[in-house]
Amino acid sequence: MITAIVRAAVCERLAASAKSARKETFFTVGLLSVLDALLDRPMSEAVDQLPLWDEVREALLDRTGPLGDALNCVLAYERSEWDNVDFKDLPGMTVRGHYLDSVGWARRISDGLMI
Numbered sequence: 346m347i348t349a350i351v352r353a354a355v356c357e358r359l360a361a362s363a364k365s366a367r368k369e370t371f372f373t374v375g376l377l378s379v380l381d382a383l384l385d386r387p388m389s390e391a392v393d394q395l396p397l398w399d400e401v402r403e404a405l406l407d408r409t410g411p412l413g414d415a416l417n418c419v420l421a422y423e424r425s426e427w428d429n430v431d432f433k434d435l436p437g438m439t440v441r442g443h444y445l446d447s448v449g450w451a452r453r454i455s456d457g458l459m460i
Contacts, residue, residue: 347451349379354447355422355440356415362443363433365411374404374412375419419444 353375360371377397381388392402404412414432421429422444430440 346379347455349376349383350451350454351444351447352376352378352416352419354450355419355443356412358443358447359415359418359432359435359440360411362435362439363411370398370401371412371415374401374416377401377405378416378419380405 353372356375357368357372360368365371377392377395380391384391388405392405397405400410400412403409404416407413408417411433418430418432418440421427421431422440427437430437432440
């Protein structure tokens with residue numbers, strides 16, 4: 346659950362930095378990015394059960410489009426694949442700041458929810 350919250354927050358912050366008007370959709374993609382693990386099913390089966398927009402489905406399954414680009418950036422950061430930490434030409438330090446801020450935010454959330 347913590348991973349989902351961190352990914353959601355980073356994706357949302359990346360969207361805000363890139364001036365996207367759809368920050369909530371980016372948040373949703375980050376949050377749902379662990380759906381396969383939570384349901385113990387392949388992602389394709391997990392998303393088939395949900396009424397998702399095509400672009401959200403494509404981001405989760407194929408990592409395509411702006412939503413998929415943001416998720417790819419977060420996943421690359423998690424894996425320390427620094428050459429792939431890229432979203433809309435944002436500086437690496439911006440991505441790093443968003444990630445660290447999101448980890449702090451997720452900790453505060455989890456402390457409050459006792460996750």
